[in-house]
Amino acid sequence: MLGEFVSAEQYARLLQRGQQDSEGWLQFDPAQMQNHYNRHPFLLQHRLNQHPMFDIEPLFELARRHPANKVLFRRGDIAPDADFDASFVRTDTELTLDHLLTHFEPLHGYICINNPEQDAIYRPQIESLLAEITAHTHPLDPHITWYSTYVFISAQGAVTPYHMDREMNFLLQIRGEKTADLWSQTDPLIMSPAQKDRLLAYEGTRPPYKPEFEQRALHFSLRPGLGLHHPFIAPHRVWTHSNLSVSLAFTFRTRQSDRHTAAHQLNARLRRIGLQNPKPVGESAWVDGAKAASLHALQRLRHPLQHAEH
Structure with a gap:
């Protein structure tokens, strides 16, 4: 299972730790949080691009030692309207992780490392970041009940196709440049109430992209040191522009989103x-x-x- 549930006792410890940490890696603007959190996407700043654990070689080593079922990989140059859930079904059955890591940029590689928090080396840092998020979301949306993290490593031209998650997200850009396109989760022309009901009930496939959505997209340019908040179930799509990109995504649920x-x-x-x-x-x-x-x-x-x- 992806992610971890957060007990009331664990949440209290995270909250206390986050409130006591005066030298955090994440920089939240209180006014932005108050005005936009879980309603509209917004940018935030962070310092993870200065953290050695998120350099390319340590992350490639994490991919090699992490459980195989937690490391998804493929060529990144796929259609932006491809089915997100089927995008890691590789037609090239000879593509191996080691081969992709060795020839990452020529193959336009794309790797998703699920749940780095389950790695003994990365867990302390991930929990520290979760404590920071807890401290800043608590006044607005108390009690995180579940969370899951993902490291995305992608080469130039790689695409994360249009889709929506069933939780909130902070996407933190660590290396390289990306464009993230988001759509309003409250726009009935993007997702009808019936589509949202089926999405959260896990009935059928996620609501699909349509070309007429394009004019309603919000575009965000991400570079090292910038992050982007995705509200609950907000549709999004991501493009990699630089030769190599690294991002860390924190997805989480709260009592309210539950x-x-x-x-x-x-x-x-x-x-x-x-x-x-x-x-x-x-x-x-x-x-x-x-x-x-x-x-x-x-x-x-x-x-x-x-x-x-x-």
């Missing part, structure tokens, strides 16, 4: 039994909370022993 996820999942159930237009998630906090509670009650009825053990 409530929204559960409300979307209940809406998906209501649609399956014939209610075509349940109230969209996000219009009423009270209704969203009631839907989340209803879904959890249904789950307890279906799996009483499982819930009794908790």
Whole structure:
């Protein structure tokens, strides 16, 4: 399973650590956080481009020793509207990780290292960064319940195709230059309420890209020392411009995003039994909370022993 759940006790320790750290690697603007967090994308600054653990050779070594199922790789020069979930299904079955690492730039390589926090060498640094994020999101969105990190290494011309995640994200550019295109998660022309319900219920494929979306995109230029906040389920696409790029992504969920996820999942159930237009998630906090509670009650009825053990 990708990522880790965060207990209340662990969250309290992370919060205390983040609040006490006066020399952090991440630089959050309080006004930007207050005005834009989880509503609109925004840029932030960081110093990870100065950290030796995120140089190319240590990261290539991490890729070599990390569990094979945690390291996804392919050629990077794919269509920007390719299916994201199928993009790592390699048609070139002779492409190996060692070969790609040796000939990374000529092959326009693209590597995603899932969960570097599970590596003994990288875990202390990742947890330190998570503590910083916890301290700055807590006043607005308390209690991170789950997180997962990813290191992206890509050559010039590599593309991360259009897709949306089921959580929030801070994408931190460490080496090279990228353009990140984001779309509003609240724009019904980009994702309808029904599409969002199915996305969070893991029904079918993610909502697809359409050419008419292009004029609604927001474009962000990323260079070393800049990061970008992705709101909950905001669609995005990323292009690598420099010869070699390194990025670190922190994806996370909170109690609030968990409530929204559960409300979307209940809406998906209501649609399956014939209610075509349940109230969209996000219009009423009270209704969203009631839907989340209803879904959890249904789950307890279906799996009483499982819930009794908790």
